[in-house]
């Protein structure tokens with residue numbers, strides 16, 4: 001019963017028209033780690049994302065965030081995260097300051113992250129930050145008066161990706177409970193799986209980790225989920241778990257994180273999903289990937305209806321629209 005009146009109030013808020021809600025839990029808040037979310041929060045985010053989808057399908061662009069400005073600050077390469085935040089803001093009627101190439105900004109002159117953030121917040125209402133160092137978003141948040149959204153901090157977390165991943169699973173399979181999820185590839189450096197495993201724990205998933213020995217899931221995450229009673233098992237062979245898998249989440253081997261490129265060469269092609277692999281998978285399994293794909297999934301697998309990774313990209317737009325509306329007090 002704990003928290004019931006609060007949940008009820010939130011459920012009611014979700015039924016008000018978009019723009020007339022001000023959800024205290026998200027308004028003006030940073031989004032730094034998935035650890036800040038409860039299941040109630042996730043259900044709320046997904047309900048708003050559902051509405052965003054309907055609105056985009058119906059009218060394309062609308063004025064919910066008219067007059068608001070997003071600073072998109074990327075210290076690392078990005079295609080989807082950066083452009084989906086831009087698209088999200090523009091579909092909501094807002095505008096964007098794009099800093100996709102910090103090389104051409106004052107960062108190249110040696111400006112610190114706190115100074116860059118304190119500058120950008122003078123011009124904007126929310127800052128989306130991608131940075132190569134774990135903890136960079138949390139550091140930025142210490143200095144910022146405007147919401148910071150973590151768009152990937154080194155090998156740490158990628159919370160907005162994990163939210164869209166979970167939304168994808170919900171849309172594709174119609175449920176989040178009782179699933180067996182297999183994460184494959186670079187589980188050590190892949191920040192998306194660090195965030196996703198933590199979110200799946202809220203739904204009691206059974207998680208399989210399949211990776212080369214040197215790219216295993218970090219111990220602190222395995223232990224964190226162990227304390228929550230989540231069944232987790234580690235393998236090096238996909239075939240050991242493929243037949244029982246409901247969601248196969250493939251990751252890219254993160255070349256940019258290796259100190260020794262010879263080591264990268266040894267593991268870069270450790271797993272490749274082919275049409276043969278798909279024959280041994282459940283007919284209702286979904287195949288996900290945060291993208292970019294390098295060689296982990298053969299191109300002809302794209303034709304398999306279970307290949308969900310490009311649909312996953314689209315779901316990302318709705319989830320990021322929902323997040324922007326929420327932190328700016330319009331959802």
Ligand code: ASP
Pocket residue numbers: 152158190191192251252290291292
């Ligand atoms: N785009 C994802 C990320 O930024 C996955 C990847 O790069 O492999 O973490």
